[in-house]
Amino acid sequence: MKVITLEEHYTTPMYLEATKNLGPEGQAGGEEVARKQADLGDERLADMDAAGIDMQVLSLSGILLDALDPATATAVARDANDRAAQAVQDHPDRFAAFAALGVQEPETAADELRRCVRELGFRGAIVNGTAGGLFLDHPRFLPVFQAAQDLGVPVYLHPAPPPPPVRDAYYGGLPDGYGAVLSIAGWGWHVETGLHALRLIVSGLFDRLPGLQIIIGHMGENLPFSLARAESVLSRAPKPLARPLSDYFHANFHVTTSGYFTLPPFLCALEVVGADRLLFSVDYPFSTNPQGRTFLDSLPVAPADKEKIAHGNAERLLGLTP
Numbered sequence: 001m002k003v004i005t006l007e008e009h010y011t012t013p014m015y016l017e018a019t020k021n022l023g024p025e026g027q028a029g030g031e032e033v034a035r036k037q038a039d040l041g042d043e044r045l046a047d048m049d050a051a052g053i054d055m056q057v058l059s060l061s062g063i064l065l066d067a068l069d070p071a072t073a074t075a076v077a078r079d080a081n082d083r084a085a086q087a088v089q090d091h092p093d094r095f096a097a098f099a100a101l102g103v104q105e106p107e108t109a110a111d112e113l114r115r116c117v118r119e120l121g122f123r124g125a126i127v128n129g130t131a132g133g134l135f136l137d138h139p140r141f142l143p144v145f146q147a148a149q150d151l152g153v154p155v156y157l158h159p160a161p162p163p164p165p166v167r168d169a170y171y172g173g174l175p176d177g178y179g180a181v182l183s184i185a186g187w188g189w190h191v192e193t194g195l196h197a198l199r200l201i202v203s204g205l206f207d208r209l210p211g212l213q214i215i216i217g218h219m220g221e222n223l224p225f226s227l228a229r230a231e232s233v234l235s236r237a238p239k240p241l242a243r244p245l246s247d248y249f250h251a252n253f254h255v256t257t258s259g260y261f262t263l264p265p266f267l268c269a270l271e272v273v274g275a276d277r278l279l280f281s282v283d284y285p286f287s288t289n290p291q292g293r294t295f296l297d298s299l300p301v302a303p304a305d306k307e308k309i310a311h312g313n314a315e316r317l318l319g320l321t322p
Contacts, residue, residue, distance in 0.1 A: 002311040004320065005292065006057035006098075007156065007217045007258035007281040010087075011037040014079045018072055019064040036285035037061055040087035044284075045094060051289035053282075054311070055093070057318065058084045059126040060100035063160040066131045073102030078112060085120040096320060098126040098156055106140055110147035117151045123318040124153040124215075129160025129189070135196055137203035145205065145212055154213040154254065154317060157196060159189030159221070166192075185259075185286075194221040198230060201248045202241065210251075213317065217258035217281060219265040223249070224272035250277070254317060257309075259283035261295035275305035279313045 011034070036043065040058070048056060060080040065073050077100040084097040099116035101109040116122035125148060127136065134140070136157075148155050161167065162183055171179035171188060182188055197216055206212060216223070223230075231245035241248070255273045257266065258281035269278060282292035299306055315322050 001307060003053045003280065003293070003296065004055045004057070004311045004314040005053055005280060005282045005284065005289075006059075006096075006215075006314055006318070007158070007256055008056040008058060008284040009037055009061035009286070010040055010058050010080075010084065011061045012076075012080050012083055013038075015060065015062060015065075015076050018068055018076050022064045022067045033285050040083065040095075041090070045091065047284070047289050048094065051293040053289055053293065055096060055320070056284065057096045057098060057123060057314070058087060059098040059156065059158070060084070062100050062126075063128050063158070065100065065102060065128055066104070066160060068102070068104075070102060070104035073104050074108055074112070075102075076100075077102045077109075081112065081116050081120065081122070085116075085122070088121065096318065097122045098124045101125050101127055101144065103127055103131045103136070103141060103144055106143045110143040113144065113147045113153075114151065117153055122153070123320070124148070124155060126156040126158055128158045129192070129196070130163060133163050135199050137196075137199045137205055142205075142208075145209055149209045149212045152211075152319075154215050156215040156217070157193060157200075158217065159184070159193045162188055162192060190218055190221045193218075194223045194226070197221065197223060197249075197253065198245075201245060201252075202234065204242075206248050206252045207242050212252060213254065214252055215254045215256060215279070215317075217256045217283070219257055219260040219269045220255040220273065224255070224269045225265075227272055250274070253277070254279060254313070256281035257292070257295070259287045261287070261291050263298075263300075266299065270301070275301065275308050276313060278309050279317070280309050280311075 080100045088095045088097050099113050099122045103109045113125050167183050171183040234245055254277045255269055256279045280296055
């Protein structure tokens with residue numbers, strides 16, 4: 001069975017240098033993870049081969065990109081994209097890529113996305129959390145989403161550390177280490193990304209750009225579990241949405257398995273999202289390829305659905321050759 005993964009991270013010397021004084025999140029995972037992120041060649045390919053993974057869609061591990069000044073963020077993103085493009089050129093049957101974007105300069109970010117797709121052959125973009133304290137439903141970011149729709153490529157909405165006021169209010173005052181972990185992968189950035197997805201819907205973004213496709217990871221960032229509740233309550237809002245909330249979710253969102261390797265959240269996502277919009281991902285190297293592959297092989301789904309999740313949906317969404 002062919003296997004494609006699409007939340008698989010790398011980093012660059014320029015990104016690490018630019019973010020080295022911005023907090024522990026920039027160096028998360030320890031020395032082994034840092035080494036694996038830096039490698040876009042033999043070690044990464046060996047890790048893929050050992051788990052039977054045919055292709056990774058590369059994305060910059062850029063959760064602190066928003067903390068940089070706009071010009072630096074733009075330069076760091078462009079450098080990262082050029083490095084990923086070289087890896088794809090060197091191994092076109094093993095790697096594809098999502099464009100990193102410094103969304104602090106939305107028009108420039110849209111231009112970079114166009115360059116990456118039209119000139120470098122990238123398959124979409126990845127954006128991280130909020131930008132300058134704003135969620136990406138703010139009108140100033142519309143050029144990025146407009147470019148993605150025009151190009152026919154998806155945007156992967158990835159979590160990032162919360163803005164300082166949120167971090168202090170929600171995660172302050174806890175024993176050493178717990179607040180920081182809870183604010184990111186332990187809980188906070190998953191629910192924030194779920195909220196972010198809901199904000200994109202209720203802002204009317206998909207009424208304006210009905211063809212725009214968004215990918216969210218981590219088995220749907222808690223949205224599949226709570227979608228029916230959110231739809232029920234939002235239907236009573238003073239200005240109802242043009243369509244039911246779930247209609248937007250099913251028409252404009254795709255969900256990956258990244259970093260989630262237990263059955264209950266998968267079954268919930270499968271029931272709510274459906275096999276046609278679920279995509280296998282590992283979250284390499286923060287999770288390991290054997291972890292992900294063992295989970296994929298164990299899924300209690302029909303063979304045709306497993307093929308969709310393992311590679312077919314990614315091929316269709318990203319325009320990859322079957």
